[in-house]
Amino acid sequence: MSHDELQLLYRYCLALTNHNADAHDLLQSALEKWVKKTSEQTLGMGYLRRIIRNQFIDDCRRKNKIVFAEFNENITTLESTTSFEQILIDSDDIEHLLKSFNVAERETLFLSAVMGYTATEIAEQTNEPRSTILSRLHRIKKKAVVIADKSLPPQQGESK
Numbered sequence: 001m002s003h004d005e006l007q008l009l010y011r012y013c014l015a016l017t018n019h020n021a022d023a024h025d026l027l028q029s030a031l032e033k034w035v036k037k038t039s040e041q042t043l044g045m046g047y048l049r050r051i052i053r054n055q056f057i058d059d060c061r062r063k064n065k066i067v068f069a070e071f072n073e074n075i076t077t078l079e080s081t082t083s084f085e086q087i088l089i090d091s092d093d094i095e096h097l098l099k100s101f102n103v104a105e106r107e108t109l110f111l112s113a114v115m116g117y118t119a120t121e122i123a124e125q126t127n128e129p130r131s132t133i134l135s136r137l138h139r140i141k142k143k144a145v146v147i148a149d150k151s152l153p154p155q156q157g158e159s160k
Contacts, residue, residue: 005045008114012049015110016056016103030055049125053107060103097147101140108136 006027013023013030030052038047098106111117111125119137123130 009045009048009052011114012110013052013056015106015114016053018098018103018106026052026056026059046125053126056103097144100143100147105136105140105143108133109140112137 009030010023010027013026014020017023017026030048033051033055034048101109107126108122111122112119117125119130119133122128123133126133
C-alpha cells in the first residue's frame with residue numbers, strides 16, 4: 001500500500017470522525033483487521049473503506065456518540081445543478097462548515113468531492129438508497145451556500 005493510499009484513507013477517517021487522534025485510531029484498527037483477514041492481492045481499497053466505515057459505526061454505537069435517524073422516503077431529491085466546485089468558501093469557513101455537518105454528511109461529502117464518486121456509487125458503498133444520498137448532497141450544498149453567503153462582504157447599497 002502506497003503512502004498516497006494511506007493518506008487518502010486517513011482523510012476518509014478524518015471525514016468520519018472530525019478529530020485527528022480518533023482518525024488515527026480508526027485507521028490503525030481498520031488496517032489491523034484488514035491485514036488479519038486478507039492479503040493486498042485479494043481485496044483492495046474498497047474493502048478497506050468498508051472496514052473503516054463499519055468500525056466507525058461500531059465505535060460510535062459503543063460510545064453512543066451518534067443517533068441513527070429514521071429513514072424518510074418522502075425526502076425531495078436534488079434539483080440544483082450547482083457543483084461543489086462552483087461554491088466558493090473561504091478556508092477559514094471550512095472548519096465551521098465541517099462542524100455543521102453530521103457524520104453521514106461528512107462521509108458523503110468526502111466520497112463525492114474528494115473521491116469523485118457519483119450518487120449511485122456512494123449509495124452502493126454505504127448501502128443507502130440513492131435518493132437518500134441525493135437529498136444529503138442537496139442539504140450539504142445548501143449549508144455550504146449559506147456559509148459562503150455569510151462570509152461575503154455586503155455589496156454597495158445592501159445591508160446584511
